[in-house]
Amino acid sequence: MTTPLPPLDVWYCCDQTLCNFNCPYCAAGLVRSAHKGKMWAGNESAALYKKVIEWIAAQSGFEKGVRLQTFGEPFLCDAFLEGAAWLSHRANIRFVELVTNGSRLLQEYGPFAERAEADRITLWITYHATECDAETILKGALFAQSLGALVIINLLLFPQTLQAVLVMRDRCLEEGLKVHVDLGYLQQNIPIVHERPDIVSRLYQWPDVLAMHLTAAITPFGQACHAGQAFIRILENGYVAPCGPLGQGAGHPVRFGHVLDPDFHLAESLYKTPKACTHRAACRCKEEFLNFAVLQKKYVRQRSMGLVEPRDPGPATNDTDAIVGLGAAGLKLKKALIHHHRLTPPGSGQ
Numbered sequence: 115m116t117t118p119l120p121p122l123d124v125w126y127c128c129d130q131t132l133c134n135f136n137c138p139y140c141a142a143g144l145v146r147s148a149h150k151g152k153m154w155a156g157n158e159s160a161a162l163y164k165k166v167i168e169w170i171a172a173q174s175g176f177e178k179g180v181r182l183q184t185f186g187e188p189f190l191c192d193a194f195l196e197g198a199a200w201l202s203h204r205a206n207i208r209f210v211e212l213v214t215n216g217s218r219l220l221q222e223y224g225p226f227a228e229r230a231e232a233d234r235i236t237l238w239i240t241y242h243a244t245e246c247d248a249e250t251i252l253k254g255a256l257f258a259q260s261l262g263a264l265v266i267i268n269l270l271l272f273p274q275t276l277q278a279v280l281v282m283r284d285r286c287l288e289e290g291l292k293v294h295v296d297l298g299y300l301q302q303n304i305p306i307v308h309e310r311p312d313i314v315s316r317l318y319q320w321p322d323v324l325a326m327h328l329t330a331a332i333t334p335f336g337q338a339c340h341a342g343q344a345f346i347r348i349l350e351n352g353y354v355a356p357c358g359p360l361g362q363g364a365g366h367p368v369r370f371g372h373v374l375d376p377d378f379h380l381a382e383s384l385y386k387t388p389k390a391c392t393h394r395a396a397c398r399c400k401e402e403f404l405n406f407a408v409l410q411k412k413y414v415r416q417r418s419m420g421l422v423e424p425r426d427p428g429p430a431t432n433d434t435d436a437i438v439g440l441g442a443a444g445l446k447l448k449k450a451l452i453h454h455h456r457l458t459p460p461g462s463g464q
Contacts, residue, residue, distance in 0.1 A: 122177070208417070330398070359393040
């Protein structure tokens, strides 16, 4: 009997920077503004991207799920798409996930799908209500889905665009598209949690994931985590780290090695068991905090690094005590969660 290969999730964000949107909350806004109008941040960026893709493919000891992300819009960049399509054909690749704003799928996805292993492609389409009309996104998403892609529409909750997001959610469900509802960050704040906790509690699918999301937004310190064991982050400079917060940390970043180092062997560097997190600042990215052991026990990520499904389908569980760390807003959110999910408050004795 052949022993199955262990799964490894790989998140690689390269420094392709050109974008056709100008979202006020863009996490990559400073990077893009520093390289305004350029396809790539540096003269060697495209070449490094190709080498990283080849390095990922060469890691033969794992069944790999790969999320490819940029600082811009990937469907503006032929070189990026060529690499993603090539990677999708390689052995031991479970999926290749592209993070996109979805505005150019009608023009670009057909040629891309012809080059790629289409049934291994996942599209994580974030809907930016201030930048593009919903119909364009829906038509592109349905087109890509018809060509074999797994399509997920990611909806960011902001108070200012809440109505547009709610309408988009209903439209996606009507069309049979998978929907993921997430918290919108404005710099280091999450305005929707403070202003509309009732909406958050109603739309965020898994309450215990929400609790850990908000905990990680303060600090993941001490949480047992599978990052570095079953997940790695490849930074835009080619360094391989357990996760972004540790790999980019000030002082002494934690890094396993560099993809261009011929003496770097990933399998020898990975942790053997989950480790308690040593990062004391925020961990805001779902790709990373979903590696918490408490969530890994309950949920699995099949074809996306941002979408979880319960290992044992059943009623939603809830760790709402973790939300109390947010102070007054957290208490409001906890009450809303208890009301919405008809939970027994901790300490009630029932």
